Amino acid sequence: MNKKRIQQIKCLFTLVFAACTLFHAARSYAQTTQVTISQENVPMERVMNEIEKQTGYLFLSNNDVDIRRNVSVRIENGTLAEALGQMLKGSGVTYRLENKYISLSAAPRGGEPVTVKGTVTDANGPVIGATITIKGGTTGTTSAIDGSFSLSARPGDVLIVAFIGYKSIEIPFTGQTELTVELEEESLQMNAVVVTALGIKREEKALAYNVQQVKAEELTTVKDANFVNSLVGKVAGVTINAGAGGAGSSTRVVMRGQKSIEKSNTALYVIDGIPMYNNSFGGSGGSYGDQVGSESAADINPEDIESVNMLTGPSAAALYGSEAANGVII
Incomplete structure (x- = not known):
C-alpha cells in the first residue's frame, strides 16, 4: 500500500x-x-x-x-x-x-390504502352531513343519517372532520379500520348590528353617526303609561321632560339642546321603519313651540317594544328628512 x-x-x-x-x-x-x-x-x-x-x-x-x-x-x-x-x-x-x-x-406515506369506517357524533347523538377529508388531498366523504362514514386512506394521512357550528378535528391515520369521532360545538359571538333607515343591517362601529340603544327590559323596569318617560337618564345628550297633565300626557324630548325658538324641538318617532309624526293634541302653544296635552307616542304599549334606538346628529336628517333634524327615536 x-x-x-x-x-x-x-x-x-x-x-x-x-x-x-x-x-x-x-x-x-x-x-x-x-x-x-x-x-x-x-x-x-x-x-x-x-x-x-x-x-x-x-x-x-x-x-x-x-x-x-x-x-x-x-x-x-x-x-x-x-x-x-x-x-x-x-x-x-x-x-x-x-x-x-x-x-x-x-414521514413518507407508505403501505396500501386502508378502508376506515367510523361514526361522527356530538353530545346529542349522530351528526348527519359532516365532511371527512384527507388533508392535502382531494379525497373525502360525508357522514350518513346515522353518522357513519367510510373512507380509503393510507397510514400517515391526516383525516379532517368538520361540520358547520362545530370545531374541526384533525386525526392522524395510523392504519386503524374503525374510528369514532365526537365533535364539539363552537360558540361564536356575533357583532351587534343596527338597522339603518333603508333596512340595511350594519355593524354599529361602522356607522358614521351616533346611535344609542335601550333594551326592552330597561324600559319595563319602571312601569309608565308613556314609554318615553322610561328613557330618562338612560341616553346621553337627551333631555326628557314629562308633561304635568297626568297619565298619557305629552313628553318633551330634546336631543343636543334647543335648535329653534318658534318651531318644535321634539324628536321624530320611527316605528318599524315607518316615520310617525308625534303630534300633540288638546293643548295650546307653549314655550319654544311645544304643546302640552296628549301625544301619539303615549298610545304605544311598552310591552310591545323590543328596543329603542336614539339617533342624534345631522345624519338623522339625511336618513329621515327634515322632520328628523331634532333627532330620531327608532
Whole structure:
C-alpha cells in the first residue's frame, strides 16, 4: 500500500470521526438544553419561533410540513428533545439536528390504502352531513343519517372532520379500520348590528353617526303609561321632560339642546321603519313651540317594544328628512 493510499484512508477516518462528533454533540445539546414553553392550541409556527428564541437553533422545513396546524406544548425546564416531541406528536413529522439547524420532514406515506369506517357524533347523538377529508388531498366523504362514514386512506394521512357550528378535528391515520369521532360545538359571538333607515343591517362601529340603544327590559323596569318617560337618564345628550297633565300626557324630548325658538324641538318617532309624526293634541302653544296635552307616542304599549334606538346628529336628517333634524327615536 503506497503512501498516497494511506493518506486518503486517514482523511476518510478523520471526516467520519468529525461527523460522528458533531452528531453526538447535537444529540447531547438536544438532551441538555432546557426550554420552558406553555402554549395551548396555537399554530406550530409560534412554538417553533419560541424554541428558536430560547435555544438559538433555526428550523428548516419544506412544503410537506404544515407549520400552521394547531399544537399544544406544556413544558417547564425540559429538554429540547422533549419540546420537539410534544410539538410533533401525532403529526407524522420527524426532525433531525444538524449543527445549529433543526430539519423537519414529513414521514413518507407508505403501505396500501386502508378502508376506515367510523361514526361522527356530538353530545346529542349522530351528526348527519359532516365532511371527512384527507388533508392535502382531494379525497373525502360525508357522514350518513346515522353518522357513519367510510373512507380509503393510507397510514400517515391526516383525516379532517368538520361540520358547520362545530370545531374541526384533525386525526392522524395510523392504519386503524374503525374510528369514532365526537365533535364539539363552537360558540361564536356575533357583532351587534343596527338597522339603518333603508333596512340595511350594519355593524354599529361602522356607522358614521351616533346611535344609542335601550333594551326592552330597561324600559319595563319602571312601569309608565308613556314609554318615553322610561328613557330618562338612560341616553346621553337627551333631555326628557314629562308633561304635568297626568297619565298619557305629552313628553318633551330634546336631543343636543334647543335648535329653534318658534318651531318644535321634539324628536321624530320611527316605528318599524315607518316615520310617525308625534303630534300633540288638546293643548295650546307653549314655550319654544311645544304643546302640552296628549301625544301619539303615549298610545304605544311598552310591552310591545323590543328596543329603542336614539339617533342624534345631522345624519338623522339625511336618513329621515327634515322632520328628523331634532333627532330620531327608532
